[in-house]
Amino acid sequence: MKLDIILSGVGGQGILSISTIIGAAAVKKGLFLKQAEVHGMSQRGGEVQSHLRISDKPIYADLIPKGKANLIISVEPMESLRYLPFLRKDGWLITNTKPFVNISNYPPIEEILNDVKKVPQHIIIEADKIAKEMGSAQVMNIVMLGAASEFMTIEIEDLKDAIKKVFGSKGDKVVEMNLLAFEKGKEYSLEHKK
Amino acid sequence: MEKLLLLGDEAFAQGAIDAGVSGAYGYPGTPSTEIIMYFQKNKEAIEKDIHRVWSCNEKTAMETALGMSYAGKRAIVTMKHVGVNVAADGFVNSALTGANGGLIVAVGDDPSMHSSQCEQDSRFYAKFSLLPLLEPSNQQEAYDMAFYGFELSEKFELPVMVRFPTRLAHSRAGIERREKRLEFNKISLPEDKTRFVLLPLIARKRYKLLLEKQEALVEVSENSPYNVYTDGKDKSMGIIACGLTYNYLMENYPDGCPYPVLKISQYPLPKKHIQKMFSECESVLVLEEGQPLVEEQLRGFLDNGKLIKGRMDGTLPRDGELNPDHVGKALGLKIEEGMNIPNSIVPRPPAFCLGCPHSDSFNALKVIIEKYGKGHVFSDIGCYTMGVLPPYNAIDTCVCMGAAITLAKGAADAGLFPSIAVIGDSTFSHSGMTGLLDCVNENTNMVIIILDNETTAMTGGQNSSGLGKLEAICESMGVNPEHIRVCTPLKKNHDELVKIYKEEIDYQGISVIIPRRECVQTMTRRNKNLLNTKSSEGNTTAETGGK
Numbered sequence: 253m254k255l256d257i258i259l260s261g262v263g264g265q266g267i268l269s270i271s272t273i274i275g276a277a278a279v280k281k282g283l284f285l286k287q288a289e290v291h292g293m294s295q296r297g298g299e300v301q302s303h304l305r306i307s308d309k310p311i312y313a314d315l316i317p318k319g320k321a322n323l324i325i326s327v328e329p330m331e332s333l334r335y336l337p338f339l340r341k342d343g344w345l346i347t348n349t350k351p352f353v354n355i356s357n358y359p360p361i362e363e364i365l366n367d368v369k370k371v372p373q374h375i376i377i378e379a380d381k382i383a384k385e386m387g388s389a390q391v392m393n394i395v396m397l398g399a400a401s402e403f404m405t406i407e408i409e410d411l412k413d414a415i416k417k418v419f420g421s422k423g424d425k426v427v428e429m430n431l432l433a434f435e436k437g438k439e440y441s442l443e444h445k446k
Numbered sequence: 447m448e449k450l451l452l453l454g455d456e457a458f459a460q461g462a463i464d465a466g467v468s469g470a471y472g473y474p475g476t477p478s479t480e481i482i483m484y485f486q487k488n489k490e491a492i493e494k495d496i497h498r499v500w501s502c503n504e505k506t507a508m509e510t511a512l513g514m515s516y517a518g519k520r521a522i523v524t525m526k527h528v529g530v531n532v533a534a535d536g537f538v539n540s541a542l543t544g545a546n547g548g549l550i551v552a553v554g555d556d557p558s559m560h561s562s563q564c565e566q567d568s569r570f571y572a573k574f575s576l577l578p579l580l581e582p583s584n585q586q587e588a589y590d591m592a593f594y595g596f597e598l599s600e601k602f603e604l605p606v607m608v609r610f611p612t613r614l615a616h617s618r619a620g621i622e623r624r625e626k627r628l629e630f631n632k633i634s635l636p637e638d639k640t641r642f643v644l645l646p647l648i649a650r651k652r653y654k655l656l657l658e659k660q661e662a663l664v665e666v667s668e669n670s671p672y673n674v675y676t677d678g679k680d681k682s683m684g685i686i687a688c689g690l691t692y693n694y695l696m697e698n699y700p701d702g703c704p705y706p707v708l709k710i711s712q713y714p715l716p717k718k719h720i721q722k723m724f725s726e727c728e729s730v731l732v733l734e735e736g737q738p739l740v741e742e743q744l745r746g747f748l749d750n751g752k753l754i755k756g757r758m759d760g761t762l763p764r765d766g767e768l769n770p771d772h773v774g775k776a777l778g779l780k781i782e783e784g785m786n787i788p789n790s791i792v793p794r795p796p797a798f799c800l801g802c803p804h805s806d807s808f809n810a811l812k813v814i815i816e817k818y819g820k821g822h823v824f825s826d827i828g829c830y831t832m833g834v835l836p837p838y839n840a841i842d843t844c845v846c847m848g849a850a851i852t853l854a855k856g857a858a859d860a861g862l863f864p865s866i867a868v869i870g871d872s873t874f875s876h877s878g879m880t881g882l883l884d885c886v887n888e889n890t891n892m893v894i895i896i897l898d899n900e901t902t903a904m905t906g907g908q909n910s911s912g913l914g915k916l917e918a919i920c921e922s923m924g925v926n927p928e929h930i931r932v933c934t935p936l937k938k939n940h941d942e943l944v945k946i947y948k949e950e951i952d953y954q955g956i957s958v959i960i961p962r963r964e965c966v967q968t969m970t971r972r973n974k975n976l977l978n979t980k981s982s983e984g985n986t987t988a989e990t991g992g993k
Contacts, residue, residue: 262794263796264799275451275618276451279448279449279451279620280448284619284620285451285618285619285620286617286618286619287451287617287618287619288613288616288617288618289453289616289617289618290560290616291476291477291479291480291561291616291906292476292477292560292561292904292905293476293560293561293796293904294560294561294796295796295906296796296797296798296799296829296832296904297794297796297797297798297799298794298795298796298797299793299794303617311619312692312693312694312695312696312697312700313693313694313696313697313769313770314613314614314617314619314690314693315613315694315769315770316770317697317769317770317771317774317781317782318771318781318782318783318784319781319782319783319784320782321784330790330791330792330794331794333787333788333790333791334787334791336784336785336786336787336788337783337784337785337786337787338784339784339785340782340784341784354794354797355792355794355795355797356836357792358792359790359791359792363790364790367788367790367791370788371785
């Protein structure tokens with residue numbers, strides 16, 4: 253078993269909460285894991301990515317080689333495309349639709365989404381909208397995780413257990429909300445993957 | 447036991463806690479910051495009351511750690527690579543005094559300058575100070591090397607440097623802790639009562655002793671569990687893989703490398719292993735993160751020996767961090783190419799957070815720049831360095847910590863008017879204060895703007911050692927209290943800020959302006975923590991420091 257994931261977004265969007273949950277699920281299963289993060293200057297509203305590698309055998313490099321990522325999970329549409337050189341030919345790109353506009357030359361969103369659609373296997377999900385409809389904008393990341401879960405070689409139940417563990421200290425309501433967000437994301441991918 | 451999922455930085459911190467460290471000193475700097483942060487939030491470190499407070503700068507941190515070592519206790523000191531320049535006086539001379547309690551200098555190197563102004567390689571410091579250096583290749587080694595480093599340090603009575611490149615410092619992996627943990631050392635002073643007194647006649651003896659130790663240090667390297675020679679069938683090439691690069695090599699050979707490989711994680715270099723590789727292999731490929739320290743030594747000045755490949759002959763890039771693809775290419779392997787980045791994508795550089803006080807301070811400064819033109823604003827290291835980017839285009843220099851004030855002084859001495867220094871509160875207390883004293887002593891005609899967001903923001907909101915003391919510091923150094931002006935950088939105060947800037951520029955002499963408003967990041971975190979601590983007793987108080 254080998255799973256290489258690139259997580260991407262803009263500094264401050266909290267992409268690490270997604271990898272924390274995947275990581276907790278992997279460690280509980282006794283799998284090997286490496287997760288390279290971005291700290292420092294880029295966290296201030298710049299482009300950020302995290303390389304997450306999971307395997308049943310020891311992992312050497314903290315960085316994923318080009319063309320080897322099984323998945324790109326992006327909480328921001330333009331950022332999803334920045335790491336395409338890392339995606340395998342049969343890999344999936346899963347991106348949120350809501351642009352994070354903190355630069356003056358942000359390209360038209362239609363152009364971005366057209367480029368996403370050129371990737372053979374992709375899921376475009378309105379994660380922010382789904383989260384808001386649920387009444388909690390904060391669970392957008394977990395909607396994304398749910399959407400990506402369909403393409404991971406990790407048991408759904410293990411991911412759910414990890415959600416319970418990570419959010420456990422915040423009370424049952426928060427856990428329930430995040431589990432629901434996970435389900436919504438997962439359902440969306442089930443419907444939209446070809 | 448379930449493994450702990452830790453960053454390389456954190457793994458080392460946990461290792462130091464388990465290996466009986468009594469004090470952790472340092473100044474925040476990417477990628478080293480998370481070492482001390484781990485001490486500040488770790489339950490055991492808090493319960494054991496391990497000393498864990500940020501120092502004013504790397505020099506004070508280095509020397510305090512050396513003092514703890516003098517008293518017989520184990521200490522670590524952490525900093526980023528450029529911080530070693532600040533600590534260098536103490537560091538280089540600590541090789542002569544030697545350590546008493548185990549002393550580890552943990553340094554975060556930043557090849558590719560993800561969050562730095564240069565990519566200097568700390569291994570050079572260890573080499574020219576004649577001190578041993580450890581370079582973990584993974585997170586487990588980072589943990590284990592805390593034990594090993596203290597043992598080495600106490601055995602040889604020398605400080606030991608441990609080097610963490612960004613990709614190790616900021617990457618997580620599962621760590622197995624040791625069951626056998628060490629207690630604190632008791633206070634015990636050095637047997638040789640003069641060795642910490644580097645008077646020339648003592649220092650000469652100490653230097654000879656340091657030189658004498660070198661042979662034994664090489665021998666320890668040759669027998670180190672961290673320097674491993676693995677033979678390979680194909681002797682057309684031998685590969686030396688230093689630290690992290692071993693992973694990039696093996697990533698390309700998941701089923702084993704056909705060439706002989708020497709994995710190096712301890713310096714001085716293991717001579718016997720290298721001799722063996724040179725005698726058995728037709729050529730040698732050197733993989734190292736950072737500058738070509740090993741490669742340069744092996745080539746020698748004339749470079750007329752065995753065929754050596756590496757960063758200096760173009761086999762690998764001369765600058766920047768390495769990755770599995772660079773190494774694969776150097777090995778002549780086929781590299782996968784994913785899809786191209788579409789043309790529609792534009793870069794997204796870092797920027798001020800929404801509501802950042804710096805943006806208001808710079809908006810006011812723009813009015814001044816419009817009047818006098820570009821070339822008058824000397825700035826420094828911190829979030830506010832982003833003031834160079836549009837829409838502000840407000841700063842003209844950023845060289846090293848504290849240099850805003852001293853560069854502005856030099857320019858003012860040359861006759862530049864106005865001469866304006868823009869420096870953050872933490873950077874000011876790090877190394878701006880001495881520059882201010884120079885200005886006061888000559889009553890230099892310039893303005894110092896201390897952007898006080900009440901934290902060390904860029905590295906994630908560590909305590910700023912001058913917090914609440916800035917006016918008192920400036921006044922006690924001799925700045926006329928009438929020309930120490932405090933204001934609140936908010937949009938509604940724009941005109942007031944501009945007025946203050948103008949008045950102080952027109953004043954003949956040294957003045958200090960302190961726009962003060964809390965960083966929005968720390969403010970958000972503080973409010974969150976307040977909510978959390980109400981419901982449970984967590985580690986949240988640790989973020990404000992130890993004892």
